[in-house]
Amino acid sequence: MARKRRKGKEIKRRLLHKYRLVILNESTFEEKMSFKLSRLNVFVSGSIVILGLTGLTYLLIAFTPLREWIPGYESTQMRRQASDLTYKADSLEQRIAYTNQYLDTIRRVLRGEVAIVDFDPDSLKSQFQAPDLSNIDLKPSREDLDLRRQVDEEDKYSIFELSDKSKAVALFSPLSGSITQEFDLLKKHYAIDIAAKSKSPVKAVADGTVIFAEWTAETGYVLIVEHNDDFTSVYKHNGSLTKSQGDVVRAGEVIATVGNTGELTTGPHLHFELWKRGKAVNPKNFIDFK
Known part of the structure; x- marks a missing residue:
């Protein structure tokens, strides 16, 4: 137990032992500056300097553009630019695919290589037989007349009906001959x-x-x-x-x-x-x- 106490006192003595750091002129050996130091002071001062340099380095990396010079570091602006470029690339791929499909359709139209649909309106008449309406009273009731009148008045200002009529296609003969x-x-x-x-x-x-x-x-x-x-x-x-x-x-x-x-x-x-x-x-x- 006594040995441990002596050893602890010896360590404490060494840490608190004073040293003198003298700066001399090499030619004249004139003393220019001197410092009183101990091992404990040197250790504490060195730790403070290291912590300060570490904090300063962190601040420079976190809040200055210097972080972009670090290999492997991706900035927010670079990630945003990469995301925008990826979106534009996808859009261009879709446009190219649509353009190729469009040009392929035009090419097939010019060559006449597309499947044919022969539509005959008269062929539909034979598929349906008109019912016998001779024994059915087709006179509208008073309520039906009132409803039709109301619907006709509302349809005069129907935007949807006008838009549908505006899209209707009326085909005319391209040439007389x-x-x-x-x-x-x-x-x-x-x-x-x-x-x-x-x-x-x-x-x-x-x-x-x-x-x-x-x-x-x-x-x-x-x-x-x-x-x-x-x-x-x-x-x-x-x-x-x-x-x-x-x-x-x-x-x-x-x-x-x-x-x-x-x-x-x-x-x-x-x-x-x-x-x-x-x-x-x-x-x-x-x-x-x-």
Whole structure:
């Protein structure tokens, strides 16, 4: 026990023992400065300096732009930029996919490689038989008349009804002339050929937007118009085009002139195609050619 006490006193004596640190002039040995130190003072002072440098380093890293120079450190701004770039990349991928699909559809329209839908309105009549209404009293009641009158008054100011009517598509004949070749599925002729004099005006069958207006080797000057209700009209072998891609056209407006351009033609005529939801349909089922 006595030895432990002596050992503890010896350690305490060494820690509190005073030392003198003297700074001398090397040439003249003149004393310039002196300090009284102990081992305990040196230890405490060194710990305070280390803690101060550690705190200062933390503040510099946490609250100054110097942290961005540390390898592996990601700033908030860099993470935000990376997130924005990722979002833009995803958007560009979607746009590219949509554009490729759109161009593929246009390419198939020009080549006539899309499935065909031959719609005959008269075929629907044979599927339904009108009921016998001779023994049924069809006179409306007073309450029914009042309700109809009320609904008619409200529909005069219906925004939805006006918007639906504004989107309706009325199709007109694109050209006055004689039909030289009909729509034929067996021969893969998905259009109607209308012969007319060269430079005769070709008109839009309905309101729409021009989505293609270019020259092709096989069908000459081609113009494609996109309409409401998923209709698309195609005009081939034109002599010239009066509209460009992106132009908005009205029903009956002149969009081209009759010509004899392209390799697959034997005379001045209009090769007219009509598409519904990406599938070719017989134009005669929707247009009255006179």
